[in-house]
Amino acid sequence: MFSQLLSDIGILWSKYGTLYLTGIANTLILATSATLIGCIIGFLCGILQTIPYSQNDHFVKKIILRLVRIVIRAYVEIFRGTPMILQAVFIYYGLPYFFGVSFKDIWTVSIIVVSVNTGAYMAESVRGGIMSIDPGQFEGAKAIGMNHWQTMLYIILPQTLRNIMPQIGNNYIINVKDTSVMFIIGFSDFFAVHKMVSGAVFKYFPSAFMEMAGYLCLTLLASFLLRRLEKKLAGKSNYELVNIDQLVMTAGTYNYPDDAGSPFEEVNKDYKGEGQ
Amino acid sequence: MSEHILEIRHLSKAFGSHAVLKDIDFTVNKGDVTTIIGASGSGKSTLLRCINLLETLTTGEILFHGKDISSGKVNSSSYRAKVGMVFQSFNLFSNMSVLANCMIGQQKVLKIPASEAKKRALYYLNKVGMAPYINARPDQISGGQKQRVAIARALAMEPEVLLFDEPTSALDPEMVGEVLDVMKSLATKDNMTMLVVTHEMSFARDVSTHVVYMADGIIEEEGDPSKIFTNPQSQRTRDFLKRILNE
Numbered sequence: 001m002f003s004q005l006l007s008d009i010g011i012l013w014s015k016y017g018t019l020y021l022t023g024i025a026n027t028l029i030l031a032t033s034a035t036l037i038g039c040i041i042g043f044l045c046g047i048l049q050t051i052p053y054s055q056n057d058h059f060v061k062k063i064i065l066r067l068v069r070i071v072i073r074a075y076v077e078i079f080r081g082t083p084m085i086l087q088a089v090f091i092y093y094g095l096p097y098f099f100g101v102s103f104k105d106i107w108t109v110s111i112i113v114v115s116v117n118t119g120a121y122m123a124e125s126v127r128g129g130i131m132s133i134d135p136g137q138f139e140g141a142k143a144i145g146m147n148h149w150q151t152m153l154y155i156i157l158p159q160t161l162r163n164i165m166p167q168i169g170n171n172y173i174i175n176v177k178d179t180s181v182m183f184i185i186g187f188s189d190f191f192a193v194h195k196m197v198s199g200a201v202f203k204y205f206p207s208a209f210m211e212m213a214g215y216l217c218l219t220l221l222a223s224f225l226l227r228r229l230e231k232k233l234a235g236k237s238n239y240e241l242v243n244i245d246q247l248v249m250t251a252g253t254y255n256y257p258d259d260a261g262s263p264f265e266e267v268n269k270d271y272k273g274e275g276q
Numbered sequence: 277m278s279e280h281i282l283e284i285r286h287l288s289k290a291f292g293s294h295a296v297l298k299d300i301d302f303t304v305n306k307g308d309v310t311t312i313i314g315a316s317g318s319g320k321s322t323l324l325r326c327i328n329l330l331e332t333l334t335t336g337e338i339l340f341h342g343k344d345i346s347s348g349k350v351n352s353s354s355y356r357a358k359v360g361m362v363f364q365s366f367n368l369f370s371n372m373s374v375l376a377n378c379m380i381g382q383q384k385v386l387k388i389p390a391s392e393a394k395k396r397a398l399y400y401l402n403k404v405g406m407a408p409y410i411n412a413r414p415d416q417i418s419g420g421q422k423q424r425v426a427i428a429r430a431l432a433m434e435p436e437v438l439l440f441d442e443p444t445s446a447l448d449p450e451m452v453g454e455v456l457d458v459m460k461s462l463a464t465k466d467n468m469t470m471l472v473v474t475h476e477m478s479f480a481r482d483v484s485t486h487v488v489y490m491a492d493g494i495i496e497e498e499g500d501p502s503k504i505f506t507n508p509q510s511q512r513t514r515d516f517l518k519r520i521l522n523e
Contacts, residue, residue, distance in 0.1 A: 054332055057348070139330055140367030140426075144381035144433055145357025154380055158371040239373075239412040 008206035016197045023193035024214060030107075030182070030189060031175040034114035038175075039168060041115065042122025045072045046130055046160070047152045049123075072123060079120035085181040088113045092185040110187045114179055118171055125167040129160035162233045169226035173219045190214060279306040280342070281437055281469055282327065287336035289319075289326055296322045298493045300336070304437065309463045309470045311480040311501075314490035315516060320473040321364075323490070324441050327471070328361050357385050360430030364442040366422040368414035374401070374425050375410035378432045386433065393432075400428040404458045420451030424458055431462075438462070440472040452476070459483070477520055481505045489513050 013020070049072055053065050079087065092109050095101055133156055141151040161168075180191035188196075191211065198207040282304040289297040297319045304310055312320045325331045327338060329345070329352045338346040345355045369377050378397035382388040388396070401407045404424040414422055423443055430438055440459065444452040456479055462468040463483050474480060480487050481501050488498040489510075497504065497513045508514045 134367075136363065136365050136367035137369065139363065140369060142330065142353075143328060143356055143361035143363075143367075144429065145353045145355075145385040146381065147353045150384050154384060155369050155371065162371070235413060239409075239416055241408040242410055 005206055005209065008203050009210055012197065012201070012203060012206055012210065015201075016193070019193050019197065020190070020210065020214070023188060023190035024218065026188060027176060027179055027190040028218065030110055030114060030179045030187070031172065034111055034118055034179070035168070035172045035175050037111065037115035038118025038122050038171065041119030042124075042126045043157055043160075045076075045119070045123035046126035046157070047149070048072060049127060050130055050152070051148055076120045076123050079117050080124070083181075084113065084117045084178060085184050087117060088182055088185050106185065106187050109185065110179070110182045113182070114175060118175060121171055122168070125164045125171075126160060129164040129167075130156060132163060133159055162230075165226070165230045165233060169223060169230075172226065173222055176218050176222060177215060280304070281306055281340070282471075283339040283342075284323075284327070285337045285339065287323070287326060287338065288334045289322055289331060290334045296493050297326070300493075300495060302488060302495060302498065304469065304471055306436075306469055307467050308486055309468075309484040310472065310486040310488060311484040312471070312473045312488045312490060313475070313477070313480055313516075314496075318490040319493040320490050321441050324361075324439050324471065324473050328356060328359055328439055330361075353385070357381070357433055358436050360433055360435035360438040362423070362426050362430055362438065362440045362443050364445050366414070366419070366426045366446075368422055368426055368429070370414050372413070373410065374406060374412050374414070374417070377414070377425060378429045381429065381433050396434075397428070397432050400431040401425070403431065403461075404428045405454075418451060419447045420454045423447065423451075423455045427455075427458055427462075437469045437471060440470065440474065442473050442475065444474070444476060475520070477505075477517075489516065491516070 048068050051065055051068075053062050088110070091113055137155055137159065138151060141155045146155070179187075179189050182189060183192040183195060186192075194207050194211045198204045280303055284300055284302050287297055287300040288295065300323060302310075312323065314320050322331060326333055333346050336346070337344045340355060340358075343350065345352070368374075369380065372380065375394070375397055378401060379390070379393040382393040382396060383390060398407060398410070401410060404427050406421060406424050406428060409417055409421065409425070414425070417425070427438075427443075443459070444455050447455065456476060459470070459472070459479070460483050463470055472479070472484065484501050486498065487501045487504045489496050489504060489508075489512075491512050497508060497510045504513065505517065508517060
């Protein structure tokens with residue numbers, strides 16, 4: 001039994017090995033690029049959705065911001081609430097129907113569909129991530145004069161990214177698997193290879209076995225790498241004290257400030273604050 | 277008469293139907309160290325947050341060098357860059373090192389090049405005795421150290437006024453001293469203009485040049501610290517000081 005399976009796999013591999021590998025490469029390229037673009041869409045939605053407005057603002061600004069929120073809401077609900085396989089068909093055949101444009105390049109349409117779908121999920125993850133950040137972080141940024149974009153870009157989103165890394169990983173793994181539905185519009189991913197090969201040589205189970213093992217390897221590798229990335233984002237767990245002069249006492253070993261001044265005041269003679 | 281930096285005119289603030297500040301009027305001059313004292317819930321912190329436009333005013337106006345900044349016509353970000361704020365809960369950016377915390381505002385808001393921003397950050401971190409910790413992240417240092425970094429971060433913007441919102445209230449008792457020492461040195465050695473909401477009566481009495489006592493959203497009494505602490509005019513001020521000084 002088992003030896004039969006092994007020999008069948010051997011046959012498939014020797015004949016179609018490069019096809020399977022190309023399929024894997026296509027799947028990975030599509031899943032990775034679509035997840036990245038989806039993240040960018042999600043973060044953009046997150047920034048746009050949280051632009052604050054108050055009673056005193058100009059009414060045009062208020063209307064525009066409200067409209068932006070409604071559009072994002074609609075986008076999220078539509079793309080989260082319909083199957084991706086249907087979205088692919090809808091966009092692939094729908095656009096020529098209405099606008100007379102058709103996608104010559106199957107890659108473009110695949111990346112668009114998966115990205116837009118991922119973006120809808122990411123928008124919600126990012127929104128949740130932003131809500132979980134301590135309001136003090138926003139106030140600290142505001143207090144030194146940052147505007148909304150600067151606050152988001154340098155303070156809030158880096159922290160959000162760290163917090164929602166597990167969800168990004170989730171989405172990535174889902175994308176590795178679910179890009180298989182793109183065979184419906186003719187994208188030749190890993191699963192499409194199975195359909196093609198097994199149909200040609202009637203070895204359905206051995207091919208399915210290879211696919212199962214292949215997908216599992218991909219997702220295991222992905223979750224391993226994502227964990228590594230998460231750890232890296234968390235930063236170093238220790239730090240080095242910086243003593244510019246070994247003879248200078250460190251904080252806590254002297255009583256600062258007294259009239260003698262801080263021992264550190266000797267260090268930076270090249271810069272003095274304004275009005276000193 | 278010295279130069280007015282901040283003038284608060286008829287400021288009121290209500291959260292819904294609850295009036296927190298009622299018709300507040302006062303002036304901060306260059307070089308003043310003003311402390312705002314009063315019981316919890318008297319509106320001290322809200323006043324400070326209004327001054328930094330973290331809360332919108334219900335009525336009234338705030339003049340910065342004679343210009344109204346509360347009407348929404350002036351860019352609030354560029355105003356905030358000139359008015360530093362130190363929070364009770366530090367609010368250091370947790371995704372950055374101590375050094376980056378003190379550089380980011382200079383680089384992004386004041387558009388100062390990185391090398392200059394680093395020099396400036398180190399200068400002020402030296403001032404608060406935190407220069408050895410530039411590589412640490414905020415969650416790796418103690419509360420008192422965090423607050424000193426927060427002061428350095430505010431100073432690095434070289435603001436004209438520094439607002440302190442109960443800077444020692446969230447600290448363990450043994451760390452209060454190190455933060456107060458830094459503040460004292462800013463007031464006496466650097467002649468920094470400061471507006472301090474605090475429960476530290478010794479700071480109010482010994483360091484500040486002007487004391488404002490608030491009760492129930494109004495300024496009950498204000499004046500010289502020696503006058504307020506030795507010869508308060510209002511009965512409520514007397515009661516408050518008696519209670520807090522006997523603790």
